[in-house]
Amino acid sequence: MQxxxxxxxxxxxxxxxxxxxxxxxxxxxxxxxxxxxxxxxxDNLTSIVIPAAIATxxxxxxxxxxxxxxxxxxxxxxxVFHMTAITASLFFSASLGxxxxxxxxxxxxxxxxxxxxxxxxxxxxxxxxxxxxxxxEGSTYTVRNVGKNNERIExxxxxxxxxxxxxxxxxxxxxxxxxxxxxxxxxRDAKMDKNELNREFTxxxxxxxTDFQNKKYLENLNHLEKLSHSDQKIYSLKAxxxxxxxxxKDIVLLSxxxxxxxxxxxxxxxxxxxxxxxxxxxxxxLLLLVKVNHEKIYRRxxxxxxxxxxxxxxxxxxxxxxxxxxxxxxxxxxAFICLLFLDVDFMHPTTNELSGVGAxxxxxxxxxxxxxxxxxxxxxxxxxxxxxxxxxxxxxxxxTESSMGHYKYLTIYIVGGLxxxxxxxxxxxxxxxxxxxGAIFALYGAGFIYSTITKEKILQITIAxxxxxxxxxxxxxxxxxxxxxxxxxxxxxxxxxxxxxxRR
Numbered sequence: 282m283q284x285x286x287x288x289x290x291x292x293x294x295x296x297x298x299x300x301x302x303x304x305x306x307x308x309x310x311x312x313x314x315x316x317x318x319x320x321x322x323x324d325n326l327t328s329i330v331i332p333a334a335i336a337t338x339x340x341x342x343x344x345x346x347x348x349x350x351x352x353x354x355x356x357x358x359x360x361v362f363h364m365t366a367i368t369a370s371l372f373f374s375a376s377l378g379x380x381x382x383x384x385x386x387x388x389x390x391x392x393x394x395x396x397x398x399x400x401x402x403x404x405x406x407x408x409x410x411x412x413x414x415x416x417x418e419g420s421t422y423t424v425r426n427v428g429k430n431n432e433r434i435e436x437x438x439x440x441x442x443x444x445x446x447x448x449x450x451x452x453x454x455x456x457x458x459x460x461x462x463x464x465x466x467x468x469r470d471a472k473m474d475k476n477e478l479n480r481e482f483t484x485x486x487x488x489x490x491t492d493f494q495n496k497k498y499l500e501n502l503n504h505l506e507k508l509s510h511s512d513q514k515i516y517s518l519k520a521x522x523x524x525x526x527x528x529x530k531d532i533v534l535l536s537x538x539x540x541x542x543x544x545x546x547x548x549x550x551x552x553x554x555x556x557x558x559x560x561x562x563x564x565x566x567l568l569l570l571v572k573v574n575h576e577k578i579y580r581r582x583x584x585x586x587x588x589x590x591x592x593x594x595x596x597x598x599x600x601x602x603x604x605x606x607x608x609x610x611x612x613x614x615x616a617f618i619c620l621l622f623l624d625v626d627f628m629h630p631t632t633n634e635l636s637g638v639g640a641x642x643x644x645x646x647x648x649x650x651x652x653x654x655x656x657x658x659x660x661x662x663x664x665x666x667x668x669x670x671x672x673x674x675x676x677x678x679x680x681t682e683s684s685m686g687h688y689k690y691l692t693i694y695i696v697g698g699l700x701x702x703x704x705x706x707x708x709x710x711x712x713x714x715x716x717x718x719g720a721i722f723a724l725y726g727a728g729f730i731y732s733t734i735t736k737e738k739i740l741q742i743t744i745a746x747x748x749x750x751x752x753x754x755x756x757x758x759x760x761x762x763x764x765x766x767x768x769x770x771x772x773x774x775x776x777x778x779x780x781x782x783x784r785r
Contacts, residue, residue, distance in 0.1 A: 288568045291347045296366050296564050299339040300557065303370040304377050307332045311378045315509070316385055319402055324511045328375045329665055336370035337363075351571045360676055361567060361746050369560030376553040383542045388504050394444045394459045397533060404507045405542055406535065413442035413461050415494060421520040422486070423512075425632055426471060426713055434473075436482050438465045439516040440493040441524075444535070458529045462508060462517040462536050463498055465489040471709075498537040505535040506542070512629055563746075570742065605687050606678035609694065610671050613717060616659040617667050628663045632713045635662060641714040643706050654706075658698035660715040670717050676747060677724045684731055685780060690724075693776050697723020697769040704768030719765035722748070723773030730777040 314320045315327055340363045348362055388405040391397060397406065420440045427435045444459040467485045469478055492498075508514040517534055621627060625634045636642045639656035646653050661667040682690040701719020725748035732741040752766060 284572070288351070288571070289565070291350055292344070292362065292564060292568060293561070295344045295347050296362075296560070298343060299336060299366045300370050300373055300560070302339055302343075303332060303336040304374045306335050307374040308377055308381060311381060312385070315378075316382060316404075317402065319507075319509075322510055324509055328378065329371065330668065332371045332374040332378075333367060333668075335374075336367040339370070340366045361742065362564065364676070364747060365560050365563050365567075369556045372552055372556035373560075376549045376556070379549045380546060380553070383546055386542070388542070397459070404509070406505045406507070408444075408505065412445045413496075414445055415442065417524055418442040418494065419520040419524045420490065420493075421516050421523070423516060423631055427468065432471055432709065433468050434471045434478065436467045436469075436485065437512075437516075438467075438486060438489050439463075439513065439520050440465075440489065441517050441520045441534075442493070457525060458532045460517070460521060460532065460534050461498075461505075462513060462534045463493060464513050464517075464536075465492075501539045502537050503539050503541060506538050508534040508536055515626075515629075567742070603679050603682045605691050606675060606682050609678070609717075610674055613659055613661070613667065613671060613674075617661055617664075620660065626663070628665065630662055635660065635715050636713055641702050641705060643709075646706060654699055654702040657702055657715050658695075658717055658720055661717070662715050666716060670721060673721050673747065673751060674717060674724075677721060677728055677744065680744065681724045681728045681731070685727065685777070689776075689780050690727075693723050693727045693773050694720045696776065697726075697772045700772040701765035701769035705765040708764035714765060716765075718751075719769035722751070722766045722769035723776070725751070726770040726773030726775075727777035728773075730774045731781060734778075734781055 310331065311327065315322065344363060344366055382404065386403045386405055388407055389400050389403045391400065391406055391408045394408055394411060418440065419442070420438060422436060422438045425435045425437075427433050439462065441460050441462050443457050444461050465485075467482070469481060473481075508517070513536065514534055518528065518532070521532075522528055620630075620638055623638055625638060632640075636645070639653055639660055641653050641657035642650075661670060678690070678694075681693070685693070698717065698720030701722065702714065705714040705719070725744060728744045729741060729748065732744060748770070752770075
């Protein structure tokens with residue numbers, strides 16, 4: 282019991298420090314730069330990348346030296362503690378940011394749209410008797426595959442119109458800065474007949490255009506929300522650029538909303554609570570499986586004296602036995618940078634953009650472009666997709682390559698990616714697929730089988746948690762190709778068993 286209490290002090294206190302420390306730093310950043318200065322930063326960057334980076338730094342500086350006082354059966358068994366702290370901190374901080382946005386931004390009442398520049402900054406407004414100039418309406422649209430297995434097609438329409446005010450010149454809109462933006466979404470089965478699908482899209486587009494012209498958005502209108510750097514803002518700006526030649530830097534885009542901003546608070550509070558308690562419980566359970574190294578504790582009376590970042594960098598530099606992992610990460614990042622030069626969107630590329638650069642498109646593959654089964658492994662659907670996959674590749678790749686060797690590791694990665702692509706074609710024949718997920722899940726399967734056969738319990742649990750979390754995301758989040766995941770997982774498991782018994 283005393284050992285467990287000691288482990289709680291060593292790990293749980295730093296975990297709570299990382300959780301609340303990340304939240305504090307993130308909220309200060311979010312309040313100053315997003316809420317007050319309203320700097321135009323991409324939503325996914327502020328809600329995912331920044332809190333994850335803060336939590337990662339905290340985990341390396343504070344949690345890592347404490348974990349070194351525990352005894353793991355396999356090098357790298359501490360990774361699961363790092364991942365728990367980072368993941369919980371990410372969701373915890375992002376939820377707090379959303380709550381902070383609502384409670385610090387009251388709905389501001391304006392007599393006319395020009396008062397928006399002379400009132401305290403907010404994201405929520407009401408305007409007396411505002412109107413738009415119908416003759417300058419514009420629109421654009423996007424088409425994407427969505428759903429757990431990309432089994433549906435989503436059409437999203439974006440309509441814009443300038444908001445009228447006393448100083449409006451009805452014949453000259455260049456430089457005009459106040460715009461009303463509304464989006465409409467339609468989702469259909471990807472296996473529908475293409476002619477029927479196009480017919481329904483055309484009908485939907487006409488209806489939405491008529492509703493926007495007839496100001497249906499005024500019905501049950503609660504307030505207008507200023508758009509941050511979201512997909513709606515990106516594509517609304519593209520629609521505006523078709524109408525005016527000089528888009529002002531200080532352009533204001535407002536979207537009509539029918540519900541109070543506080544409506545979403547319940548979901549954010551639930552996410553906040555779940556991330557806190559699940560992370561805490563998982564850490565407490567994992568501590569039952571490790572031992573305290575009393576010799577290390579005796580040698581190091583003051584934990585703060587141990588350098589943190591320098592040993593980490595030295596350790597990575599010495600990891601010559603995992604060079605294939607670093608090469609694969611480099612290839613994926615290089616491929617992503619090349620896509621940016623081909624005008625593929627940084628965060629949310631469309632299916633047309635991905636198909637044009639080598640994505641797994643069933644129609645094109647069946648028409649002779651078989652090479653896409655290979656190239657899609659190195660193409661990613663935006664920065665967030667690349668970031669998560671490369672973190673996963675580094676973590677599971679470090680285990681698998683050091684345990685199984687370079688050639689077997691690379692074979693599992695490539696074959697798993699190819700088989701995952703074939704499974705995607707077979708089960709999702711109307712969708713477009715990209716990413717290294719199939720190959721990474723092959724590594725999960727290989728690592729889990731290897732650790733099971735060799736009875737390395739800590740490694741087995743670590744891989745199970747990382748792989749299980751990734752697999753769970755596939756069943757929760759849309760646009761994730763579970764067929765490729767399962768195909769890669771099974772392939773990696775089989776290859777690992779074959780390699781192990783062949784070696785014996």
